[in-house]
Amino acid sequence: MEDKAQIQEAIKSQGEVVRKLKSEKASKEQGTRDYNPKQMAIREKVFNTIIRCFKRHGAETIDTPVFELKETLTGKYGEDSKLIYDLKDQGGELLSLRYDLTVPFARYLAMNKITNIKRYHIAKVYRRDNPAMTRGRYREFYQCDFDIAGQYDAMIPDAECLKIVHEILNELDLGDFRIKVNDRRILDGMFAVCGVPDDKFRTICSTVDKLDKMSWEDVKKEMVNEKGLSEEAADQIGEYVSMQGGMDLAERLLQDHKMSQSKQACAGLSDIKLLFKYLQLFHVTDKVVFDLSLARGLDYYTGVIYEAVLTQASAVSAANEAQNGANAEESVSVGSVAGGGRYDGLVGMFDPKGRRVPCVGVSIGIERIFSIMEQKAEASPEKVRTTEVQIMVASAQKNLLEERLQLISELWNAGIKAEVMYKKNPKLLSQLQYCEEAGIPLVAILGEQELKDGVVKLRVVATREEVDISRADLISEIKRRTEA
Amino acid sequence: MEDKAQIQEAIKSQGEVVRKLKSEKASKEQGTRDYNPKQMAIREKVFNTIIRCFKRHGAETIDTPVFELKETLTGKYGEDSKLIYDLKDQGGELLSLRYDLTVPFARYLAMNKITNIKRYHIAKVYRRDNPAMTRGRYREFYQCDFDIAGQYDAMIPDAECLKIVHEILNELDLGDFRIKVNDRRILDGMFAVCGVPDDKFRTICSTVDKLDKMSWEDVKKEMVNEKGLSEEAADQIGEYVSMQGGMDLAERLLQDHKMSQSKQACAGLSDIKLLFKYLQLFHVTDKVVFDLSLARGLDYYTGVIYEAVLTQASAVSAANEAQNGANAEESVSVGSVAGGGRYDGLVGMFDPKGRRVPCVGVSIGIERIFSIMEQKAEASPEKVRTTEVQIMVASAQKNLLEERLQLISELWNAGIKAEVMYKKNPKLLSQLQYCEEAGIPLVAILGEQELKDGVVKLRVVATREEVDISRADLISEIKRRTEA
Numbered sequence: 001m002e003d004k005a006q007i008q009e010a011i012k013s014q015g016e017v018v019r020k021l022k023s024e025k026a027s028k029e030q031g032t033r034d035y036n037p038k039q040m041a042i043r044e045k046v047f048n049t050i051i052r053c054f055k056r057h058g059a060e061t062i063d064t065p066v067f068e069l070k071e072t073l074t075g076k077y078g079e080d081s082k083l084i085y086d087l088k089d090q091g092g093e094l095l096s097l098r099y100d101l102t103v104p105f106a107r108y109l110a111m112n113k114i115t116n117i118k119r120y121h122i123a124k125v126y127r128r129d130n131p132a133m134t135r136g137r138y139r140e141f142y143q144c145d146f147d148i149a150g151q152y153d154a155m156i157p158d159a160e161c162l163k164i165v166h167e168i169l170n171e172l173d174l175g176d177f178r179i180k181v182n183d184r185r186i187l188d189g190m191f192a193v194c195g196v197p198d199d200k201f202r203t204i205c206s207t208v209d210k211l212d213k214m215s216w217e218d219v220k221k222e223m224v225n226e227k228g229l230s231e232e233a234a235d236q237i238g239e240y241v242s243m244q245g246g247m248d249l250a251e252r253l254l255q256d257h258k259m260s261q262s263k264q265a266c267a268g269l270s271d272i273k274l275l276f277k278y279l280q281l282f283h284v285t286d287k288v289v290f291d292l293s294l295a296r297g298l299d300y301y302t303g304v305i306y307e308a309v310l311t312q313a314s315a316v317s318a319a320n321e322a323q324n325g326a327n328a329e330e331s332v333s334v335g336s337v338a339g340g341g342r343y344d345g346l347v348g349m350f351d352p353k354g355r356r357v358p359c360v361g362v363s364i365g366i367e368r369i370f371s372i373m374e375q376k377a378e379a380s381p382e383k384v385r386t387t388e389v390q391i392m393v394a395s396a397q398k399n400l401l402e403e404r405l406q407l408i409s410e411l412w413n414a415g416i417k418a419e420v421m422y423k424k425n426p427k428l429l430s431q432l433q434y435c436e437e438a439g440i441p442l443v444a445i446l447g448e449q450e451l452k453d454g455v456v457k458l459r460v461v462a463t464r465e466e467v468d469i470s471r472a473d474l475i476s477e478i479k480r481r482t483e484a
Numbered sequence: 485m486e487d488k489a490q491i492q493e494a495i496k497s498q499g500e501v502v503r504k505l506k507s508e509k510a511s512k513e514q515g516t517r518d519y520n521p522k523q524m525a526i527r528e529k530v531f532n533t534i535i536r537c538f539k540r541h542g543a544e545t546i547d548t549p550v551f552e553l554k555e556t557l558t559g560k561y562g563e564d565s566k567l568i569y570d571l572k573d574q575g576g577e578l579l580s581l582r583y584d585l586t587v588p589f590a591r592y593l594a595m596n597k598i599t600n601i602k603r604y605h606i607a608k609v610y611r612r613d614n615p616a617m618t619r620g621r622y623r624e625f626y627q628c629d630f631d632i633a634g635q636y637d638a639m640i641p642d643a644e645c646l647k648i649v650h651e652i653l654n655e656l657d658l659g660d661f662r663i664k665v666n667d668r669r670i671l672d673g674m675f676a677v678c679g680v681p682d683d684k685f686r687t688i689c690s691t692v693d694k695l696d697k698m699s700w701e702d703v704k705k706e707m708v709n710e711k712g713l714s715e716e717a718a719d720q721i722g723e724y725v726s727m728q729g730g731m732d733l734a735e736r737l738l739q740d741h742k743m744s745q746s747k748q749a750c751a752g753l754s755d756i757k758l759l760f761k762y763l764q765l766f767h768v769t770d771k772v773v774f775d776l777s778l779a780r781g782l783d784y785y786t787g788v789i790y791e792a793v794l795t796q797a798s799a800v801s802a803a804n805e806a807q808n809g810a811n812a813e814e815s816v817s818v819g820s821v822a823g824g825g826r827y828d829g830l831v832g833m834f835d836p837k838g839r840r841v842p843c844v845g846v847s848i849g850i851e852r853i854f855s856i857m858e859q860k861a862e863a864s865p866e867k868v869r870t871t872e873v874q875i876m877v878a879s880a881q882k883n884l885l886e887e888r889l890q891l892i893s894e895l896w897n898a899g900i901k902a903e904v905m906y907k908k909n910p911k912l913l914s915q916l917q918y919c920e921e922a923g924i925p926l927v928a929i930l931g932e933q934e935l936k937d938g939v940v941k942l943r944v945v946a947t948r949e950e951v952d953i954s955r956a957d958l959i960s961e962i963k964r965r966t967e968a
Contacts, residue, residue: 030577032551034592037544037603044545056896058903060521060870061528065624066550066581066608067516086572087581090612093514097550097571108518119521124550128574140549152906156885160906167896281889386544401640405765412540412651419542422636422644 031131031139037386042373047122049171050144050364053164054120059146061120064104070094076103076346078299079206083127097126101145102300102343102361109149110350115357116150138367147361149347155271158304158342159278161362165308165338166284168364174372175312177337179284180291183272184301184341186253189265190292193258194236196229202299203227208241209295212309212336216242241293247276249290271304296341303342304360310337310372338364385439390482392440393420394431396447396457401425403446407456411444414475435461441482444474515615515623521870526857531606533655534628534848537648538604543630545604548588554578560587560830562783563690567611581610585629586784586827586845593633594834599841600634622851631845633831639755642788642826643762645846649792649822650768652848658821658856659796663768664775667756668785668825670737673749674776677742678720680713686783687711692725693779696793696820700726725777731760733774755788780825787826788844794821794856822848869923874966876924877904878915880931880941885909887930891940895928898959919945925966928958 035043054061073084073096085097098104101121109117122144131139146164148157162179169177187208191201207222214222216238223229223237240259243249250272253259260266272290279285296305340362347357377384393408395401401424411418419440421431428445435443445457445466455468458477469477519527538545557568557580569581582588585605593601606628615623630648632641646663653661671692675685691706698706700722707713707721724743727733734756737743744750756774763769780789824846831841861868877892879885885908895902903924905915912929919927929941929950939952942961953961 030549030553030579032549034549034595035547036596037546037601040545040547043547055872056899056901058871058873058901061524062521063519063524063527065514065516065518066610067624069514086574088570088572090570095514111518112520117521126550140551148906150906153908156889156906156908159889163893163896278889281886282893387542388539389542402765405640405643405762409647409766412647415540417540417542422632422634422640424637424640 031129031133033133033138033140038377038384039370039374041384041386042377043370046172046366046369046373047144050168050366051120051122053167053171054144054146056167057118057146057160057164059118059120061122062105062108063121063123064098064101064108066124066126067095067097068104068107070096072096072107072350073099073103076298076300076349078202078297080127080297083129085126085128098123099127100125101143101363102147102346105145105147105361106343106346106357106359107350109347109357109359110355114149118146118148120144120146141367144364144366145361146364147359149357149359151358155274155278155304158271158360159275159282161340161360162275162279162288162306163282163284165306165362165364166282166287169308169310169337172369172373174310174337174369177287177308177310179288179306179308179338180294181272181275181288181304181306182291182294183268183304185264185268185303186272186292187295189259189262189268190237190240192262193265194240195233196237200227200229204229204237205295206297208237208293209297211241211293211295243292244289246285246288246290247273250276268303275304296339300343300346301341302344305341306339306362307336308338309335335368336365337368338362383439387438387440388417389419389438389440390417391419391442391444391478392431392435393418393444394428394446395426396428396445398425400446400451403451407444407446411475411478416475416478432459432461442478444478515613515617517617517622517624522861522868523854523858525868525870526861527854530656530850530853530857531628534652534850535604535606537652537655538628538630540651541602541630541644541648543602543604545606546589546592547605547607548582548585548592550608550610551579551581552588552591554580556580556591556834557583557587560782560784560833562686562781564611564781567613569610569612582607583611584609584782585627585847586631586782586830589629589631589845590827590830590841590843591834593831593841593843594839598633602630602632604628604630625851628848628850629845630848631843633841633843635842639758639762639788642755642844643759643766645824645844646759646763646772646790647766647768649790649846649848650766650771653792653794653821656853656857658794658853661771661792661794661821663772663790663792663822664778665756665759665772665788665790666775666778667752667788669748669752669787670756670776671779673743673746673752674721674724676746677749678724679717680721684711684713688713688721689779690781692721692777693781695725695777695779727776728773730769730772730774731757734760752787759788780823784827784830785825786828789825790823790846791820792822793819819852820849821852822846867923871922871924872901873903873922873924874901875903875926875928875962876915876919877902877928878912878930879910880912880929882909884930884935887935891928891930895959895962900959900962916943916945926962928962 067087070086074081077099084099087095101123105119105121122142124140125143126140129137129139131137146161148160162181165179187205188201191204196204204223204227207219207227211219220234220238223234224231250269254266254269276285279288294305294307296307342358342360344356344358347359348354391411393404393411395404404420408418408420421434432443441461443459443461445459447457450457450468453468455470456474457466458469459466551571554570558565561583568583571579585607589603589605606626608624609627610624613621613623615621630645632644646665649663671689672685675688680688688707688711691703691711695703704718704722707718708715734753738750738753760769763772778789778791780791826842826844828840828842831843832838875895877888877895879888888904892902892904905918916927925945927943927945929943931941934941934952937952939954940958941950942953943950
């Protein structure tokens with residue numbers, strides 16, 4: 001097909017590509033990964049749990065392209081905008097890879113003039129971030145988003161989002177977790193009463209957001225030294241952001257002589273109270289904490305914000321953290337696995353007339369969850385099956401390929417999941433070994449005698465039990481034994 | 485949060501984005517689309533059919549990143565390489581969006597030294613092609629690939645790939661179809677015996693590939709005038725490429741005094757014979773045609789190639805074609821919906837030592853199928869449901885929000901798909917109307933009297949029948965009525 005020198009050349013240059021791909025440095029730089037069949041089996045299980053929950057709550061689903069017009073993404077992500085991947089200008093519009101699913105969702109609502117929808121969207125997003133692949137942080141990663149758009153009564157959809165997080169983390173069985181809640185209006189009100197100048201709200205908020213990774217001392221240093229805040233203001237903030245509680249804390253702060261001076265803060269605190277009331281009806285308050293240190297980085301939040309963290313490191317991930325030299329304290333919180341909040345202004349930014357569509361939503365941080373599930377699967381003695389094959393069509397003698405193909409065709413047509421070896425004369429032993437490795441529970445064995453008698457020898461791989469089944473009964477017998 | 489002038493500015497510039505997006509020109513240039521909930525419901529149905537088939541045949545699944553190193557894609561797609569999307573150089577490796585799923589699969593096998601696998605992969609690929617969105621041709625589109633890698637006996641995996649195409653097109657019920665088969669070795673042998681110079685095989689092959697869109701006269705013109713082939717050679721090719729048949733044609737050509745001079749052609753013809761033998765065992769030869777005009781564009785094929793076409797235009801798409809000014813003849817073949825073949829050299833191109841892993845596979849052209857299914861759904865009187873909600877929790881009187889939330893929480897916890905209106909005091913009529921629009925079959929109506937009696941009024945939306953059900957029996961009653 002191609003001349004030899006050309007092929008040699010191609011092989012040489014492609015070998016180089018593979019060597020690059022395999023080197024630690026390159027894969028780190030690229031920050032992406034392939035999913036092998038075992039990882040895919042785990043991924044499918046996690047997705048199924050999440051999708052089942054989203055559907056239980058009546059969500060529709062939509063899909064948007066992997067790239068958006070560059071200008072659609074501009075001015076939505078604050079300091080993180082530098083992490084957006086751009087496509088090369090090859091003529092036509094300037095395009096960028098999506099950074100999250102929220103901005104494309106808002107663009108979709110505005111473009112189609114949709115004012116009410118409850119939708120989920122599961123897709124990959126792209127960030128030119130510093131990858132940390134052992135911790136499940138990649139440059140290409142999945143987001144699983146659930147959002148409710150529409151003008152509704154306060155805190156009812158917001159409470160449902162938290163109920164969803166609660167259901168999903170419970171079902172995935174990842175260990176204990178906490179859902180922190182706060183409100184952007186409370187943060188802004190707090191900044192105002194602590195004496196933060198208006199134009200520093202967003203940048204001080206970004207610094208507060210680092211409290212889950214930095215000590216208060218370091219956060220304070222950044223506020224005072226880098227962002228030019230007065231020491232006094234910083235100290236006042238420090239007092240508030242150490243506060244955690246439930247509905248009682250919201251009530252106390254509504255009485256707080258400073259906080260109560262801010263109308264914004266009071267609106268936020270009243271909503272937190274209402275939220276807790278609804279969460280009580282959902283029986284999920286045991287996991288929910290009102291935490292004044294929760295800030296969240298993104299620009300577009302306007303009301304309630306929340307973030308779920310696993311509070312117990314699994315044995316495996318704790319060991320990993322130790323290997324990476326992290327200290328014991330760090331491994332207490334293995335990081336955020338879900339987050340979201342209310343963004344009432346984003347859709348209006350895409351509408352020519354600025355018409356607002358209030359939205360609230362949550363995003364499940366699935367890569368982190370995959371990592372934990374994969375480590376769990378590694379540690380478990382049970383083998384992960386990567387196919388659902390019910391039966392292997394095998395032969396005990398030579399020259400029975402045609403008979404095998406005929407039988408497997410019948411099985412496929414009856415909806416049975418079946419495999420056959422792609423050899424004219426495979427050894428029975430190798431056919432049986434394949435079944436053991438792949439976890440296939442049954443083997444249909446054809447031989448001269450069976451063909452004469454109009455039967456198939458059905459072998460149960462686990463017990464090695466063998467019975468003759470007539471061809472007429474074979475399909476129902478396979479279903480009976482494997483579709484329990 | 486932001487100052488007013490800034491918001492005004494943002495609204496103005498974003499309004500501009502939306503106007504651009506909405507204009508015919510821009511969306512055409514971008515060549516992508518959003519999927520709305522109805523389209524997603526159809527897409528899910530199609531995917532389920534395809535995945536069920538792939539799983540029935542024992543395939544595992546893998547996933548690869550949306551972008552590859554640019555050099556991975558270089559030199560794999562012949563003249564079509566110009567359609568590859570590159571990412572902007574923002575530091576680090578040069579990256580491109582994947583053009584298909586086959587090259588990433590080969591790269592994955594070589595990188596992980598995998599010599600045997602049967603896998604499917606469903607994901608989006610990217611081509612900077614001229615979009616034709618009414619015909620289901622986009623710049624971002626799904627491919628559904630099934631491939632078998634490994635050193636096996638001839639034509640057994642190849643026959644399974646064709647069986648899979650047959651099963652999927654049957655199950656999707658898109659009307660009649662044909663699967664054309666040919667072999668690259670037969671094409672090359674034919675070119676050789678017709679006097680095409682060695683270095684013109686690939687380019688003449690590309691011209692033959694246009695026979696599904698151009699007349700023989702135009703194809704011949706391109707061969708002679710643009711590609712410098714002799715008229716005599718072109719005429720000889722013309723005779724061969726008009727031939728269609730089954731196993732008999734392969735036998736006849738093995739006796740053909742010219743064709744039989746090519747060892748390559750004979751190897752291909754013998755394999756076509758063997759292929760038809762296996763296809764007979766699978767009972768699918770009624771749809772399969774050995775067609776010497778089938779060429780397929782991609783460089784990497786080395787043996788059997790195939791392509792499935794729908795032969796009957798559905799009423800709707802015929803009407804569409806007519807509107808677009810296409811003539812009646814064109815609408816007889818509505819285009820390729822699946823294609824594939826054998827590529828024994830591709831994996832070796834990525835292996836440092838050039839180790840070969842023979843592969844054969846098929847790709848289902850799903851966008852075309854979506855288009856047809858969407859048109860079918862539009863034409864059908866049956867409404868496509870976009871959620872699976874079983875019941876709406878409603879109230880007949882005011883001030884029952886807390887009771888509704890409590891009940892729906894119980895239902896969710898029991899796995900029931902349920903919705904509630906996000907209003908404190910929704911009207912009963914608007915709750916019932918919502919059910920009719922969304923196709924929700926049941927309503928649980930709460931009222932003061934029902935709460936006192938410990939019952940729920942269960943209303944069947946279609947018949948308006950209402951019965952009182954005790955709270956204890958509610959969940960089993962919902963399941964009984966909706967999980968038939």
